[in-house]
Amino acid sequence: MASVPLQSSAPGKVILFGEHAVVYGRPAIAVPVTQVRATVTAATAPPASGLTLVASDLAADTPHPADSPRPADSPRPMQFALATAPEDEPLSAAARLTLAHLSAPEPDATLTISSTIPIASGMGSGAAVSAALIRALAAFLGRTLEPSETSELVFKIEKIHHGTPSGIDNTVVVYERPVFFVRGQPIERLSVAAPFTLIIADTSIPSSTKVAVEHVRRAWTRTPAHYDALFDQIGDLADEARRAIETGDSEALGALMSENHALLIELDVSSPELDELVDVARFAGAQGAKLSGAGLGGNIIALVEDELAVEVEEALIEAGAKRVIRTMVSATE
Ligand code: PMV
Numbered sequence: 001m002a003s004v005p006l007q008s009s010a011p012g013k014v015i016l017f018g019e020h021a022v023v024y025g026r027p028a029i030a031v032p033v034t035q036v037r038a039t040v041t042a043a044t045a046p047p048a049s050g051l052t053l054v055a056s057d058l059a060a061d062t063p064h065p066a067d068s069p070r071p072a073d074s075p076r077p078m079q080f081a082l083a084t085a086p087e088d089e090p091l092s093a094a095a096r097l098t099l100a101h102l103s104a105p106e107p108d109a110t111l112t113i114s115s116t117i118p119i120a121s122g123m124g125s126g127a128a129v130s131a132a133l134i135r136a137l138a139a140f141l142g143r144t145l146e147p148s149e150t151s152e153l154v155f156k157i158e159k160i161h162h163g164t165p166s167g168i169d170n171t172v173v174v175y176e177r178p179v180f181f182v183r184g185q186p187i188e189r190l191s192v193a194a195p196f197t198l199i200i201a202d203t204s205i206p207s208s209t210k211v212a213v214e215h216v217r218r219a220w221t222r223t224p225a226h227y228d229a230l231f232d233q234i235g236d237l238a239d240e241a242r243r244a245i246e247t248g249d250s251e252a253l254g255a256l257m258s259e260n261h262a263l264l265i266e267l268d269v270s271s272p273e274l275d276e277l278v279d280v281a282r283f284a285g286a287q288g289a290k291l292s293g294a295g296l297g298g299n300i301i302a303l304v305e306d307e308l309a310v311e312v313e314e315a316l317i318e319a320g321a322k323r324v325i326r327t328m329v330s331a332t333e
Helices: 090-101 125-140 147-162 168-175 209-222 224-247 250-266 272-283 306-318
Strands: 006-017 028-044 051-054 079-081 109-115 179-181 196-202 288-292 299-304 324-329
Touching: 006 125, 006 168, 006 196, 006 224, 006 250, 006 288, 006 299, 028 125, 028 168, 028 224, 028 324, 051 090, 090 109, 090 125, 090 147, 109 125, 125 147, 125 168, 147 168, 147 209, 168 179, 196 272, 196 306, 209 224, 224 250, 250 272, 250 288, 250 299, 272 288, 272 299, 272 306, 299 306, 306 324
Parallel strands: 051 109
Antiparallel strands: 006 028, 028 109, 028 179, 051 079, 196 299, 196 324, 288 299
């Protein structure tokens, strides 16, 4: 077991194409956002003290590291012992699942969790916190997990948060590379022919993945043929986007993003604030824009040429975006 503190981390992510339809088996594309990260430090604690989780600086933004908001009268404890934490508390669930997976007894350790990933905004905060925690705990125990094992464990935690996650969040934050994802299938490497720049802009309205996914499921249950057709169209866009990314055709990519946004409006997961930021980004010169993630709040992403990036960022802030993050999706082989 480690005697010096060990640190592990995982990045944020955005979904470029295919959110919601991916839950129903259609393809989706997501990329890591490495400017923001969840970090967990594991340090030795006094004998017989057990495992303590400290999550103090996650509270600044919203009360919970997962994207399931808690009632205001039930704030998340800043520091708690694994032994007394509730079964469904996501940080302790991640620790318990990791210990069970490694057949390891509870160590005397302190796990300190921090994250710069905006919470409840579709940037994979919950998945990244889980991934960093699982890695830090395994490293503390002197064990190494394969990415597939970490991803599977994170997926189990995501199920506690959301019920029916597709698996895209855990995949992209654990593998930390662009992915073309189809539920239940081995991940496919996505080669990026030419780097491209995205601006992520936050409406500041919390996005609950669980609520949005349930909203779509209810609608799909009422008129399955109509929603299946929308999912098919979204899936086709993800296929076309893959070709655009693999050939470096950013003009086509931008147009596909805007088409995907129009279909997300039809799925009824957009909002006036998201639509406004999408329109503002495009008017300011973005090649395309769409909401990203579960929707009903959270972020939009805009594809921009570098020389217009500042202009688009300023326009988004002016239009009410709480913050903007610029990220480059780098070329890969
Ligand atoms: O966690 P978010 O907000 O990035 O959304 C996840 C994307 C969904 O397709 C809506 C749900 C899922 O599990 O894939």
